[in-house]
Amino acid sequence: MKIIKSLLAGASLALVASISQAATSGNTMETVDPEADRLALQSFFQKRFPQVPINDYVNGIYALDAPSREQWEEIEEFPPYEFDIEEGETLFNTAFANGQSYAGCFTNGGIGIRQNFPRWDESQGQVVTLELAINQCREANGEKKLGWKKGTIAKISAYMAYTSRDNVFDVKIPNDKAKAAYLDGKQSFNARRGQLNMSCANCHVAGAKILIRADLPGPTLGHVTHFPVFRSKWGELGTLHRRYGGCQKNVRGVPQKAQGEKFRNLEFFQTYMSNGLVVNGPGARK
């Protein structure tokens, strides 16, 4: 009888769960609530990994998997991105042909500001990421745009992130246009795509710390805090949008454009989810 009761209770719970899932909201401008989304995501991970402090999520999979963390900590003893930060600093401080520099384009001379990106820019009517702001700065000073995914832009971004370490992410959604961009990013994150029919959420929410072949996907909470990253697979530094494109290729989808509207909105959503966590970029990953 005890078993029957347990089975009945289980069946009832499953029914209630499916009913509540069917009643989900948050997919329209009227119902979406970014702060509720952020708290729900934190709560999801807290329930799933109760032993992991929220602040540790900035370390990605290394917050969840002890053996991986051990290896990563050894790598961090001699960080592979160290020279990139130094080069990034030199590049950042090198004057443009017109005598101006990057410092003139950013608040506080570009130092310690990573946590404010991406931000909604009302005058441009779009989400502006740090990399986009770097290239806008160059263009405003008569310089050519840099490539979006690696090399110089990643090094400058790495230096700027480094000067912002331990600053708390504080992405703001000031109006409905910004909220629409957030909602678009939220949709992108959860929409299945590619021949494998998978979404970001498949691997980085439900699938976090579940093996995909030999790899353990990291949790989306804290995903953006350590970018740009030096990936062992790349053997060099790369930007977040380079990684986005790689993920989309992994599920056999044609990747969207780095710094296109879709990826910028996705970064806006993801970073808002990590509000309250600290900047710890650049990072090292597998």
Place this chain on the structure above:
Amino acid sequence: MKKTISLVAALMMISGSVAAQSFDDAFNAQRAMHGKGHSFTFEGQAYTTDHPEEVAAAVEANAANATKLLASAKAKYAEVLAVDFGWTLTKKLLKSAKKALEAGEFRKSMNISAQAEYHSRMGIVQYHQSQAEWIMAVPE
């Protein structure tokens, strides 16, 4: 206790009836089990497990038909790219279909074009499904 069992059973039956098998589910199950060219019935009607693209390719293999199918596959690929849901393999398939056409391997070209067009059509289906169902993946 009996009342509880009946209630749960009734709820489960309602839940089951809501999730009755659609034609797409039936088609996909039959296709997975038997591959193409298999006949089956759904709600009293007879169907085959062939994709529309395979039906379109089941015509005489010649230059005109192969050219037409390749053009159709390219057009469908442009459609799926326009909604940003293309699949990576499709471009390679289109190249292979073109190469086979140029080599006079019309049957091969037509079959590959059919596969490429199917990929693009599925990408478009996926786009529409994603628009409607993405919220279901968000944790409560």
